[in-house]
Amino acid sequence: MTSADEIISVKNVFKIFGAQPETAMKMLTAGASKKEVFEKTGQVIGVFDASFAVKRGEIFVIMGLSGSGKSTMVRLFNRLIEPTSGSIYLNGREITGLADKALLDVRRKEMGMVFQSFALMPHMSVLENTAFGLEISGISEKERHSRAREALAQVGLAGQEHSYPHQLSGGMQQRVGLARALANDPTILLMDEAFSALDPLIRSEMQGELIRLQAEQKRTIIFISHDIEEAVRIGHRIAIMEGGQVVQIGTPQELISQPANDYVRTFFKGFDSSRILKAGDVARLDPESVRKLNGQAPQFKAGLPFGYLIDEGGQLLGVVDIDTSGAGGSTHYTQHQQHPVFTDTPLHEVLEIAANLPYPVPVLDRSGALTGTLSKSQLLQTLSRH
Amino acid sequence: MSEFSFLDPFQVVTIPLGDWVESTLNFLVHNFRDVFRAIRWPIDQVLNGVEYTLQSIPPSIGIILSSLLGWQLAGKRMALLCFVTLTLLGLIGVWSESMTTLALVLTSVFFCALLGIPLGILCARSDNLERILRPVLDAMQTLPAFVYLVPVVMLFGIGNVPGILVTIVFALPPLVRLTNLGxxxxxxxxxxxxxxxxxxxxxxLTRxxxxLATPTIMAGLNQTLMLSLSMVVIASMISVGGLGQMVLRGIGRLDMGLATVGGTGLVLLAIFLDRLTQAMGARTGADPSLRWYHTGPVGFVLRLFGAKQPVGRSKTA
Known part of the structure; x- marks a missing residue:
């Protein structure tokens, strides 16, 4: 990854809440633990030595339980909270040292924020609320209203311009909140538990909407959540925070297959891992069971129940039942008739196919070449592990 | 002079607070006469303007205009209330005195708003200022008016302007407090x-x-108005005119009739002002989609001329 791909990079950021952050900072650099610092000075550590980067155009989810510092983290990006030490770069420019005016500019142009509590202004209409950020930036009424209307149309609220927040349902209010953030056309969208206050159906609808908007506009989104289902559904990459520290960063698959510690593991406890694991993550290739069909009868090792035949290009031709046709000498094979399973097919779609097949499911890459097989016992083992 | 005693040290050790105040006051009167003249000037101008306007409107026109204002602000019941209270004021024969009192009250509320709202805003921004100002506000509200009536007379003389000054002292605190709170x-x-x-x-601040603090600030304005009304009675002791003067004269001459008429006039004026300002406060908290020009007589006239109704409206206010 080159630095041009990074839109935000965070380097050794600490945030200490309390009256004497310097004392606490000194203790931390001397190697004291967070607990010691709290007991000796009464200073609470919000973020502890965070270093990571957010890539351009991705949905980056910061996950953690309450008190893990995730909401503090997101407020450090637009400096609603000032970091105690460390630096944050936006597009290579350090935003931690910006003067007031430049900081206002960053907030107005680069970052849009959506809040858990919606935080709409009750005395403004939906249109005025949406145009709020533009109004603050001093954009003329005509232009800001037309841009606000566009943003409202994007979130499916066209026609509601003249309603007031109290007349709308929670889901609609949060759409206004989203439209308000989008109207500025910010480089980065910061979403602080934006959907946590919504009921499950509306929440999943809004998640879908967000995924759609992101796919259309390729905007970088930093999303805070405490809900693993949500994080996995919308996040390209997830950072897990515990007690102010970033414990692990990775794609959902990486986190579920190689959790860094028990904290990460507990997050996925009870999570239906068949929904994020792909067939390719579990499939294994046993070279003994695959033979090329080049005119002569293929030879399989005795004892193997099934063999797979491929052509010169690696394409799967069919399956040989070795037990009935014998270990060698037969060119007779059954064609694999089932709906093909590819490496990126979600595991939960493979379950039914595997159940109906007598032999392990062959897994293909997108060109149709055999990359591995998936037996029922492999599937069961994988699912029981998580 | 008696000997110093530990059991009762205050026979000897005393602070001559009274003397200090008196000499300070004398000093101020002798050296800063121009400053106090200058303070009188804006109050005089505003008061004269308001009083002249109110006195020159004929009672019938005044009643109709106030009723229309009541209708505009809070609907037809309010209009009826305005009509009844003001008509009663006229019927008991205190119209002119009421207008003088109203002018005094409006002028002091005007200056209270001018001072109190910015002061409240500053308080909301600075905890230190709030800490300093809070005991001052307490003192302004609890100090008996008679205590500062005398120095004000020494510094500003008697009449309506010093009357407004003492009214401001008494009526300002709630506005500062509620603006701060809001x-x-x-x-x-x-x-x-x-x-x-x-x-x-x-x-x-402005957006x-x-x-968002407007309903609270309006409540503060309402309180300031009510306190001003009660203060102009006490201020009549330093020769402030209006209804308070009637009450004071009635008491002085044991003329219960005159005192009761003045008192009733004050109560009627108080009901009128209180309900009107409360209605103004309630408006700011009400449905913001309903603009002021959609309701009341203005809305009525606009509708007559075919103005569009706002969408989604269920009933007229």
Whole structure:
């Protein structure tokens, strides 16, 4: 990854809440633990030595339980909270040292924020609320209203311009909140538990909407959540925070297959891992069971129940039942008739196919070449592990 | 002079507070006469303007205009209330005195708003200022009016202007307190959202804090108005005219009739002003989609001329 791909990079950021952050900072650099610092000075550590980067155009989810510092983290990006030490770069420019005016500019142009509590202004209409950020930036009424209307149309609220927040349902209010953030056309969208206050159906609808908007506009989104289902559904990459520290960063698959510690593991406890694991993550290739069909009868090792035949290009031709046709000498094979399973097919779609097949499911890459097989016992083992 | 005793040290050790105040006052009167003249001037101008206007409107026209204002602000019941209270004021024969009192009250409320709202805003911004100002406000509210009536007379003389000054002293605190409270009570998430979108402190104040604090500030204005009304009676002791003067004269001459008429006039005026300002406060908290020009006589006239109704409206106010 080159630095041009990074839109935000965070380097050794600490945030200490309390009256004497310097004392606490000194203790931390001397190697004291967070607990010691709290007991000796009464200073609470919000973020502890965070270093990571957010890539351009991705949905980056910061996950953690309450008190893990995730909401503090997101407020450090637009400096609603000032970091105690460390630096944050936006597009290579350090935003931690910006003067007031430049900081206002960053907030107005680069970052849009959506809040858990919606935080709409009750005395403004939906249109005025949406145009709020533009109004603050001093954009003329005509232009800001037309841009606000566009943003409202994007979130499916066209026609509601003249309603007031109290007349709308929670889901609609949060759409206004989203439209308000989008109207500025910010480089980065910061979403602080934006959907946590919504009921499950509306929440999943809004998640879908967000995924759609992101796919259309390729905007970088930093999303805070405490809900693993949500994080996995919308996040390209997830950072897990515990007690102010970033414990692990990775794609959902990486986190579920190689959790860094028990904290990460507990997050996925009870999570239906068949929904994020792909067939390719579990499939294994046993070279003994695959033979090329080049005119002569293929030879399989005795004892193997099934063999797979491929052509010169690696394409799967069919399956040989070795037990009935014998270990060698037969060119007779059954064609694999089932709906093909590819490496990126979600595991939960493979379950039914595997159940109906007598032999392990062959897994293909997108060109149709055999990359591995998936037996029922492999599937069961994988699912029981998580 | 008696010997110093530990059991009763205050026979000897005393602070001559009274003497200090007197000499300070004498000093001020002798050296700063021009400053006090200068303070009188703006109050005099505003008061004369308001009183001249109110006195020159004929009673019938005044009643009709107030009723229309009541209708505009809070609907037809309010209009009826305005009509009844003002008509009663005329019927008991105190119209002119009421207008003088109204002018005094409006002038002092005007100056209270001029001083109190900015002061409240500053208080909301600075905890230190609030800490300093709070005992001062307490003193202003609890100090008996008679205590500062005398120095005010020495510095400003007698008449309506010093009357307004003592009224301001008494009526200012609730406005400062409630403006401060209103701004401090603006929900944190709204403030944070405004900051996140790049509000300057000034934009924060005018676009977020003041609009959201308006109902509370209006409640403060209502309190200030009521306190002014009660103070103009006491201020009549330093020769302030109007209804208070009637009450004072009635008491002085043991003329119960005159005192009762003056008192009734004050109560009627109080009901009128209180309901009207409360209605103004309630408006700011009401459905913001309903603009003021959609209701009341203005809305009525606009509808007559075929103006469009706002969408989604269920009933006329």
């Amino acid at each position: 701004i401090r009570q603006v929900p944190e998430d709204k403030i944070e959202a405004a900051r996140a979108f790049g509000c300057t402190p000034r934009q924060m 977020v804090q003041l609009p």
